[in-house]
Amino acid sequence: MRAPDSPTEQPLLELDNLRVNFHTATGIVRAVRGLSFTLGRERLGIVGESGSGKSMTGRAILDLIPHPGEVQADKLVYRGQNLLTMDKGSRRKLRGRHISMVMQDPKFSLNPVKTVGEQIAEAYRVHHKASSREAKERSLTMLEAVQIREPARVYDLYPHEVSGGMGQRVMIAMMLIAEPDILIADEPTSALDVTVQLQVLKILDDLVTSRGMGLIFISHDLHLVQSFCDRVIVMYGGKAMETLPAAELADESARAHRHPYTLGLLDCLPDLDHRKDKLATLKRDPAWLA
Amino acid sequence: MASSRDTWAGKSGRWGKIAGRELSTVAITMFGLLLVTFLIARVMPIDPVLAVVGDRAPADVYDKARLDLGLDKPLWQQFGIYIGKVFTGDLGRSVLTSNTVVDDIKTVFPATLELATLGTLIGIMLGVPLGIVAAVHQGRWPDQIARVIGLIGYSIPVFWLGLMGLLLFYAKLGWVSGPGRISVAYQDFVTPITGVIMLDAAMQGEWDAFWDAFSHLILPASVLGLLSVAYISRMTRSFMINELQQQYVIAARVKGVSEWQVIWGHALRNAVVPLVTVIALSYMHLLEGSVLTETIFAWPGLGRYITNSLLNADMNAVLGGTLVVGAVFIGVNLFSDIIGRLADPRAR
Incomplete structure (x- = not known):
């Protein structure tokens, strides 16, 4: 595990009281209600149930909240640049180049009518003035970096011609080719076969670590987050219930300090070593959202 | 290199298969179309002989025209003749314009x-x-x-x-x-x-x-x-x-x-x-x-x-x-x- 940032280093991302509201015909849906955190060059996990606002947090950072949605925050700063006052065009230039995102299912997140090579090269050419040959060379290098054995052959394949694991590695190559500082990984392995999940995670981890990037790892898988991240935010109902070092998730002796919701999530997990006759039902308390 | 040649051959083979399938679809549809137009002509309550000779023609003229049009032959044979004519570009003559x-x-x-x-x-x-x-x-x-x-x-x-x-x-x-x-x-x-x-x-x-x-x-x-x-x-x-x-x-x-x-x-x-x-x-x-x-x-x-x-x-x-x-x-x-x-x- 990497050492936490030294206090003198500027954080990559500062987020204070982030709110995402959807103004619908039936009223305001509050997807994120006041989330605050700072991200350094570390691996930050965000866990929670479906609908807890973890994906919307990622989208809000990227300025990709769909139409009736609205983002508010007291502070949203990327390396000293205030994202809240930035115009749409500048936000777009940050995407891919500075902050990027790997999405859940490569089957849907790759454009079916373009070759994977075209799509990776495009991610590079959006941000760099490069000839198509240069972009292709870059893409091939990137495909190698995500451990694809025959990059030249895979470059010309269409998304439906690659497997899920390979598709997700292509996705990682595409999202890292412009060398961003922050990568948001939104359930990057949930759609994958268990056998390739770890392989893809390993590749992701190596790249993020070797490039000294900040990673926001969004997942509902506690085990995964615990073994993969440095720090974990547990979200419920659009709010952070608590933030804790990932190692403490498994630490039985620390249970006393844990938030009841975190304990609830932990107790819901089946455990191979300790046989449980009944899995606990998750208890939620509306008072936590107050 | 060998692998790229393989996929190329595979692709052209697939295109051949697709072309074959498309062509047979076209052939079957075309056959159906000919059958329908032929049957319409036979089902219509319009006597094709009368259309040629006019309704005041004597019986022997009528019969001769009927033979000339091949209407005494069995239906399947008539259909064969019809297909043959269509493929040689003979769709008959229009009564209205008197052109083919x-x-x-x-x-x-x-x-x-x-x-x-x-x-x-x-x-x-x-x-x-x-x-x-x-x-x-x-x-x-x-x-x-x-x-x-x-x-x-x-x-x-x-x-x-x-x-x-x-x-x-x-x-x-x-x-x-x-x-x-x-x-x-x-x-x-x-x-x-x-x-x-x-x-x-x-x-x-x-x-x-x-x-x-x-x-x-x-x-x-x-x-x-x-x-x-x-x-x-x-x-x-x-x-x-x-x-x-x-x-x-x-x-x-x-x-x-x-x-x-x-x-x-x-x-x-x-x-x-x-x-x-x-x-x-x-x-x-x-x-x-x-x-x-x-x-x-x-x-x-x-x-x-x-x-x-x-x-x-x-x-x-x-x-x-x-x-x-x-x-x-x-x-x-x-x-x-x-x-x-x-x-x-x-x-x-």
Whole structure:
């Protein structure tokens, strides 16, 4: 595990009281209600149930909240640049180049009518003035970096011609080719076969670590987050219930300090070593959202 | 290197298989079409012999004509003879025009072809962008405007629109020429090669005749085009709304791709696949000939030809026309299939 940032280093991302509201015909849906955190060059996990606002947090950072949605925050700063006052065009230039995102299912997140090579090269050419040959060379290098054995052959394949694991590695190559500082990984392995999940995670981890990037790892898988991240935010109902070092998730002796919701999530997990006759039902308390 | 050659061979083999399948589909459909037109001719309560000899012919003339037409032979044999004739380009003679049906169709089909083609081009060039704008601004004012244009296109009767168009742009403003395909002054300038006057004029360098033909064509084509615009824009809108909700669109935005490129480069590239079929359908619809438009603009096209023949019980002409319409359907369908396959790597 990497050492936490030294206090003198500027954080990559500062987020204070982030709110995402959807103004619908039936009223305001509050997807994120006041989330605050700072991200350094570390691996930050965000866990929670479906609908807890973890994906919307990622989208809000990227300025990709769909139409009736609205983002508010007291502070949203990327390396000293205030994202809240930035115009749409500048936000777009940050995407891919500075902050990027790997999405859940490569089957849907790759454009079916373009070759994977075209799509990776495009991610590079959006941000760099490069000839198509240069972009292709870059893409091939990137495909190698995500451990694809025959990059030249895979470059010309269409998304439906690659497997899920390979598709997700292509996705990682595409999202890292412009060398961003922050990568948001939104359930990057949930759609994958268990056998390739770890392989893809390993590749992701190596790249993020070797490039000294900040990673926001969004997942509902506690085990995964615990073994993969440095720090974990547990979200419920659009709010952070608590933030804790990932190692403490498994630490039985620390249970006393844990938030009841975190304990609830932990107790819901089946455990191979300790046989449980009944899995606990998750208890939620509306008072936590107050 | 070896592996790339393998995939190339694999791909060409697959294309061969696809071509074989398409061809057999075409052959079967064509056979069905011939069977239908043949049976219609036999089922119709119109005596083909009487149509030839007239209703006051003596019995021996009648019988001789019946033998000449081969109507004493069994049905399957007659069908065989019919197919043979169709393939040698013999569709019989039209009672109404006393030309062979093939000659008639050679003059009326190009007239419909140029009308339908320009109408469809107008439909694509205006309908696709309109549908895209509507989809991108779904629920906001550009969408409402597109909706109104679509509604107008669907609901205004063509004959009224045609008349109003003539009144305004021909009679009042004089921007376009009136009914017919070309002015009398230019009629003999252009020797028919393809039958499409504008094409023939361009090939022979008769540019005055070309522009004259164009000014005749543009108004009826726009009237038909408005209907295509309505249909194509509504379909484009719904295909684009569907594509813009896909995950790959978000992925493209995450990469920092401009909104313009996301819409035209990513989403539209996918929407094109179903759109090709829709455009082909609308084109085929126009290629049948549009009787109302052709009547108002005195356009000597296929629709008017078939209708006139039908009203005069000129069965050879009707069946010949039907056969042409059917064959055009098969052809356009095949063509749109091929484009669809080219546009969608999953279908290759």
